[in-house]
Amino acid sequence: MRTSALDQDLFAAAVGSMPADELSAVRNDAASRFASLGFPTARNENWKYTNLSGAAAISNAWLREHAGVPFSSASITRPGQAESTLLRQIDANWIVIRNGSVDMNSLERTRKNYGAVINFSHLSDRTAECDIDVDDPMSAFNAALLLDGLHISVSPDSDSLTPLGILQIDDPSQQASQVRIVLEIGRSSSLRIVECALSANHGAQFTNAVIQASIASNACLSHVRLQLRGDEHVGVSRITATLDRDARFHHDAFDFGGSLTRNDVVAIIAGTNAQVRLHGLYLASGNQHIDNHTRVEHRVGPAVSDEEYRGVLSGRSRAVFNGQAVVFKGADGTDANQSNHNLLLSSQAEIDTKPELEIYADDVKCSHGATVGQLDEASLFYLRSRGLDQGEAKRLLTQAFASEFLSELSVEVCREYLTSTLDERLADLVSDRHL
């Protein structure tokens, strides 16, 4: 196992070469926080199973290149086939973030399309109003090296009809990208986002993306995230959503790609009658590693959270699920449900699943459960007895298991793309040679 650690000297030099601008104070704060934390290691309970030394190695190479050299936006690359197909097939107003930098043409186009409904600005122009979250070490690393970020606010009482698309795409070779998006969903308004993460090529890259969302009273944020990174990609992502009274947050995460992926989803229920729904599907084959950590804080009640993650693992892949639901003292009327189901297609695949409930209130309804299983032999035989070959029977049953969330997608426009991507991935998994 590689055991590279992040080189703090390179990090300090790189932070020192960042431009002097409105974000400087934020970066310096974040940098001193990160300097004391470093990349998380297995000693940190939350990172027990996920080793970031690959990310450290890529980051060191990248920081070395940038140490003492003023940062600038990454070079423009031309859209590739995968990108064009995606943009064509999903009907959304797209903002493209290439190698960590916002593509200005796409931003301008999208800004025009939404008019007064959604305001887009640079994070550097909004430092006074928003709190850049740096609690977590990776989030601090992100903020310390942030060239800029996006601030997106939806006006109160408005409904943006066309979903917002956010495409994060990265080129290969020792590239480390830090992306941060701050979302403010105004009172009684709604926003649907489809976010896709792609790799332009195969090659080692590390991306570290943070979304911070605040959802005002009676507002709704629906967010589908589709991660289709390349096979040498190391990705860390974090989304934190804070919900006010009667607010809703629907998050559907589809993780199909990447070499090592770690997602953190944090939902904070700060207003009564808020609703959180988290759906996740992870598919891993070969040596892929996918780690989902979620945390739902019921700070007040009544409120509802429903969470279900499903995974299909083949080859020697490994997945981690950790779901925390915390019901604070006094958060009576909380209804929190959580489950994690896993289908193991190979005896060498591995899942560590841990639903965690912490309840400090009296009047609550909570449920949680986890299952790990194989394809049902009786169903397989039934399908084969009808003439379907073994591979097709496996694929069908796996698809049935994995398609659970497709009938209630938070953002409809990506259904077709998602369905065909899912079918393709499942065909890979079922034919994984390590079966």
Next chain:
Amino acid sequence: MSNMLEIKNLQARIAGNTILNGLTLTVKAGEVHAIMGPNGSGKSTLAQVIAGHADYEVLGGTVTYQGENLLALEPEDRAREGIFLGFQYPVEIPGVNNAYLLKAAVNAKRRHQGLAEIDAFEFLKLARERMSLLEMDASFLNRSVNEGFSGGEKKRNEILQMAMLEPKLAILDETDSGLDIDALKAVANGVNALRDPERAIVLVTHYQRLLDYIEPDYVHVLSKGRIVRSGDKSLALELEEKGYEWIQEAANA
């Protein structure tokens, strides 16, 4: 007429228990056979072995289907070669669409025969036609395979699959059990519509009631894993009257 299925001295076990103890049976095209016998006598085991269930281990004997060694074939190849098993307990498969399975099954067989796949329009037309024969609502096509179906609906669904696949050899394992009289008649209609000089049907049943609607050419009694008596349909009536014990006693004697 040539033998469609020839079973000689078949012995098979599951989970270490030998269930079939030298079973011999010959079925010709155009014939309808009924296999009766007490619970646990091995009727379903026989059906599963013919369909190719891997949990059943064949210890000895031969099964020849259309002149070939059936036991060498994978379950899907047996199906494509024209064998159909109507399960005693059809499985529920949430998330797999009933119409999808029917169409995939029909096309798997057609590909095997070197025929073009059936198109969506032809398929629907055929499915609707067969469903009306079984008095099944067309809405069953859009449901998941057997999911939430009542006992009778599951059995009708088995017969629908059979009617779509038009097998050469159909083995129906207790397709009659748990059916009310209307469902029984509908199922019998479906089976009778498939009676054909080219096709053989083996009805596995515990009761003679089904045989009032589907008249068998031969009736066999299975006991402790072998056929202990064979006769015509009057044997079924005799069994109905006297129970199985006299035959078992006669066999043990």
